[in-house]
Amino acid sequence: MEHRQDILVRFGARVRELRLSKGYSQESFAAKCGLDRTYIGGIERGERNLALRNIENIAKALDISLSELMRGL
Template sequence: MARRADILERFGQRVRALRKEQGFSQETFAAACELDRTYVGGIERGERNVALRNIEAIAQTLGISLAELMTGL
């Protein structure tokens, strides 16, 4: 059986897909979340273990619930 991607990688992929779906550049998305662009890049690459407050900011910026953000992880 193939190894399932790490939760950080899956979360990052989900954030990137939703961000792009909504037409945000990484820079404008980070600004809207009040996060640094390099931090958002690290999230999307699965390099960051994201704080719950930041997960909430990401969901709010995307206009979705935390449950929707976590769907499929």
């Protein structure tokens, strides 16, 4: 069986990839999401287990659907 990275690590990498593609710093992105910058950093490092509301806030801030945010995970 192929070993896959933990879902939190994969999700964090996806958020970082999309955030950077939109040109946001962690600080500006966190403000757009209504979350703390250190929380966004924890997400991107795979250290945070997010609530669904926060996942929805991230998708909205990126102006993408939840399914697009989760693509490839």
